[in-house]
Amino acid sequence: MSQIEEMADVCKLLGDKNRLTIVALLNEKELCVCEIVDILQTSQPNISQHMRKLKDGGLVKETKKGQWVYYSLRIQDKPYVAEILKQIPSQQDKINSLVCEENECCT
Amino acid sequence: MSQIEEMADVCKLLGDKNRLTIVALLNEKELCVCEIVDILQTSQPNISQHMRKLKDGGLVKETKKGQWVYYSLRIQDKPYVAEILKQIPSQQDKINSLVCEENECCT
């Protein structure tokens, strides 16, 4: 696949509001699926499928910790993604509002 | 529309191989529709519809010159798009190979 095609595929991944939000969230902090579900207010399978696309596209990596799966960004080789993220407002408030965070449910 | 939604929409526009190539071409030089059709080897209505999406998304602007319509990039307010374009290989060879260029058909 040509470089331009690969970049178009990455842009397509970021071309969905939910996925772009997920990437912006992960830019702040590693998160588990249930936390992302909680923040984005959608179904677990919906998030799970977005995560698979992001993983297949090489934008995130997963780490299993017990029964939880944590996702983190993997964009060292894609500096332009970091540029895009610079333009996105901080998602810290959404992360702070996690009930999980308070209850330490995923730790 | 939220900023993150607007950025997702821009990414979606760039998330198509043909449109990303068009934007990369316009990054080198203003081009008319017939030239883009020539380079991308697809139909005129196909390009015309891609140009409309890019125009609606605010990524390009058009200038009519006689019976030709020239498009050029309009991304001053979107620095991250410039960052993406930096990662794309030069499209100069494709522009140089234009028959138009030799014959000066669009001038």
Added chain:
DNA sequence: TGAGTATATAATTATTTGATTATTTAATAA
């Protein structure tokens, strides 16, 4: 072991999208 929880997968559906074909509009030039 079995219950409970977290996540993934599969199947389905409605919507969106990219491309094609046919037609229309607009500009130029004979």
Added chain:
DNA sequence: TTATTAAATAATCAAATAATTATATACTCA
């Protein structure tokens, strides 16, 4: 005026996509 050329629009269709619902897998703990 008519013919020609460039581009846009409209209609159509197949493929891709995001979301939902239902089910399966995997891990933990009593």
